[in-house]
Amino acid sequence: MSRFSQVAIVGGTHGNEFSGIYALKQWQTNTSVTTRDSFSTEHVFANPSAYHANKRYLDCDLNRQFDPQGLADLTLTNYEQSRAKVLNQQLGPKGDPRVDFIIDLHNTTSNMGPTLILLALDTFNKQLAAYISERMPDAIILVEDHLEPLQHAFLCSVAKQGVIVEVGPQPQSVLRHDVMESMQEMTTHILDFVHLFNIDKVPELPAQVTAYRYKETLHLPQNAQGERIGMVHQNVQDKDFEPIVPGDPLFMCFDGREVAWEGKYTAYPHFINEAAYYDNNIAMSMAEMFSLTV
Amino acid sequence: MSRFSQVAIVGGTHGNEFSGIYALKQWQTNTSVTTRDSFSTEHVFANPSAYHANKRYLDCDLNRQFDPQGLADLTLTNYEQSRAKVLNQQLGPKGDPRVDFIIDLHNTTSNMGPTLILLALDTFNKQLAAYISERMPDAIILVEDHLEPLQHAFLCSVAKQGVIVEVGPQPQSVLRHDVMESMQEMTTHILDFVHLFNIDKVPELPAQVTAYRYKETLHLPQNAQGERIGMVHQNVQDKDFEPIVPGDPLFMCFDGREVAWEGKYTAYPHFINEAAYYDNNIAMSMAEMFSLTV
Numbered sequence: 001m002s003r004f005s006q007v008a009i010v011g012g013t014h015g016n017e018f019s020g021i022y023a024l025k026q027w028q029t030n031t032s033v034t035t036r037d038s039f040s041t042e043h044v045f046a047n048p049s050a051y052h053a054n055k056r057y058l059d060c061d062l063n064r065q066f067d068p069q070g071l072a073d074l075t076l077t078n079y080e081q082s083r084a085k086v087l088n089q090q091l092g093p094k095g096d097p098r099v100d101f102i103i104d105l106h107n108t109t110s111n112m113g114p115t116l117i118l119l120a121l122d123t124f125n126k127q128l129a130a131y132i133s134e135r136m137p138d139a140i141i142l143v144e145d146h147l148e149p150l151q152h153a154f155l156c157s158v159a160k161q162g163v164i165v166e167v168g169p170q171p172q173s174v175l176r177h178d179v180m181e182s183m184q185e186m187t188t189h190i191l192d193f194v195h196l197f198n199i200d201k202v203p204e205l206p207a208q209v210t211a212y213r214y215k216e217t218l219h220l221p222q223n224a225q226g227e228r229i230g231m232v233h234q235n236v237q238d239k240d241f242e243p244i245v246p247g248d249p250l251f252m253c254f255d256g257r258e259v260a261w262e263g264k265y266t267a268y269p270h271f272i273n274e275a276a277y278y279d280n281n282i283a284m285s286m287a288e289m290f291s292l293t294v
Numbered sequence: 295m296s297r298f299s300q301v302a303i304v305g306g307t308h309g310n311e312f313s314g315i316y317a318l319k320q321w322q323t324n325t326s327v328t329t330r331d332s333f334s335t336e337h338v339f340a341n342p343s344a345y346h347a348n349k350r351y352l353d354c355d356l357n358r359q360f361d362p363q364g365l366a367d368l369t370l371t372n373y374e375q376s377r378a379k380v381l382n383q384q385l386g387p388k389g390d391p392r393v394d395f396i397i398d399l400h401n402t403t404s405n406m407g408p409t410l411i412l413l414a415l416d417t418f419n420k421q422l423a424a425y426i427s428e429r430m431p432d433a434i435i436l437v438e439d440h441l442e443p444l445q446h447a448f449l450c451s452v453a454k455q456g457v458i459v460e461v462g463p464q465p466q467s468v469l470r471h472d473v474m475e476s477m478q479e480m481t482t483h484i485l486d487f488v489h490l491f492n493i494d495k496v497p498e499l500p501a502q503v504t505a506y507r508y509k510e511t512l513h514l515p516q517n518a519q520g521e522r523i524g525m526v527h528q529n530v531q532d533k534d535f536e537p538i539v540p541g542d543p544l545f546m547c548f549d550g551r552e553v554a555w556e557g558k559y560t561a562y563p564h565f566i567n568e569a570a571y572y573d574n575n576i577a578m579s580m581a582e583m584f585s586l587t588v
Binding site: 022025109171172175176177178180206213231232234235252254275277279 | 573
């Protein structure tokens with residue numbers, strides 16, 4: 001695999017996820033933290049208008065606008081659809097990008113701890129997962145390879161390789177010290193790894209790493225009129241990446257009825273009760289645990 | 295003291311504090327929960343437009359618009375200033391109100407648990423504090439009597455008596471099962487107490503109750519240009535109502551410098567890192583602990 005010569009660290013893709021925005025500010029005044037000898041680093045503030053409005057986005061979710069069809073569709077003209085085209089021009093273009101590697105910094109209101117989200121399991125990503133797991137024992141490796149990287153609509157899919165650093169729990173529009181430190185720690189480990197990979201000095205790594213693979217998305221209970229009639233059950237709240245077996249309660253309806261997990265597998269819920277997903281009535285994502293062979 | 299014959303339970307004074315809004319919905323379809331023999335109960339959704347916009351408010355904080363000067367000033371015409379005048383007409387008018395007692399339901403992103411906020415320490419409120427403390431050992435009694443109730447700008451100050459039920463931690467625009475249960479529990483205890491008070495059957499109560507009195511508000515560190523240069527220290531985060539002594543760290547600046555508590559007293563911080571207070575750069579409130587004699 002070729003070297004990574006151009007790395008972009010992106011913050012503020014969602015305007016009310018403050019850790020990445022404030023981390024960028026610090027790194028821009030103290031560039032040595034994100035600089036390594038074998039590549040150049042640039043810092044990109046993806047959605048400043050949403051930040052100034054103190055919202056996730058103005059018109060639509062910026063981190064769902066980078067699929068090839070959307071980027072090519074000139075009739076999609078709202079603010080985030082326009083920002084996506086500009087960022088694709090600035091960092092990409094997708095498929096033949098100027099930037100080799102993107103680290104996109106995100107927060108969640110869910111109790112996901114420091115999570116590294118990978119879009120594919122190539123050699124680089126598998127070694128990166130092992131490298132991070134070894135250095136941050138509380139880190140979670142989440143694989144979202146249900147789509148080809150090029151078909152993903154995430155901002156980080158614009159570069160040759162891209163990852164999401166997702167850290168929670170942090171309410172929207174809040175800056176937590178612990179979450180900030182965790183995000184900075186994971187990001188600097190990733191930069192270290194890219195450098196070691198570039199100079200062919202990747203250290204010995206564990207042969208197996210525990211990881212989670214996205215399976216499906218669950219919605220909050222609704223009635224026939226589309227009104228929410230229940231909430232995430234307190235047995236599940238804050239228990240991201242803890243196992244749920246068929247029959248375990250997932251939701252508590254306002255009429256006192258419990259709704260159980262009806263899947264056929266042991267699921268590892270995450271993005272549990274994420275504030276930003278209420279607009280689509282999404283309650284949580286489900287993953288399966290697996291052993292990633294490095 | 296006279297009986298309370300008309301009680302109003304208010305939710306959605308802030309549009310992104312979901313517990314009260316959803317509690318009202320449930321109580322409106324199951325009115326027996328909030329009905330007692332000695333008074334009538336009405337349910338009021340204070341700021342539906344902010345809820346539909348998924349924001350705390352459209353133009354300004356509704357729960358700061360009920361001071362007598364603002365209510366009388368017809369040049370204050372924005373959405374929340376107008377809603378305040380309508381609610382004052384509907385529930386008040388302040389000073390000579392139709393409604394005897396208001397319970398205003400709020401959430402905070404801070405780790406304040408179930409907190410009962412009182413605006414004065416008259417016999418009714420002191421007995422209420424003792425009644426709630428005895429039934430909910432995790433409940434906090436917070437007294438904000440630095441202003442006369444009539445001078446307060448809170449919605450609940452419109453009635454003859456009013457309290458705020460403030461429950462956290464809950465991110466904005468999220469509904470947590472545990473927080474919902476806690477809010478409903480405190481609210482039904484309050485209704486029970488009002489009924490017992492009305493029929494002269496207040497039970498024997500503890501003679502002393504631990505309580506906290508609001509002292510002052512602290513701001514996040516800023517530079518001369520008014521930019522935030524630090525965040526709430528992780529030693530303080532989530533430790534609402536735990537003691538801070540002079541010299542304890544309060545803030546972590548982005549340049550690595552710590553800022554300590556410089557007050558002359560043991561302070562009990564609360565509303566620590568509340569998301570809604572960032573617009574005014576507020577970091578937390580400070581209280582003193584005291585023993586409330588019932």
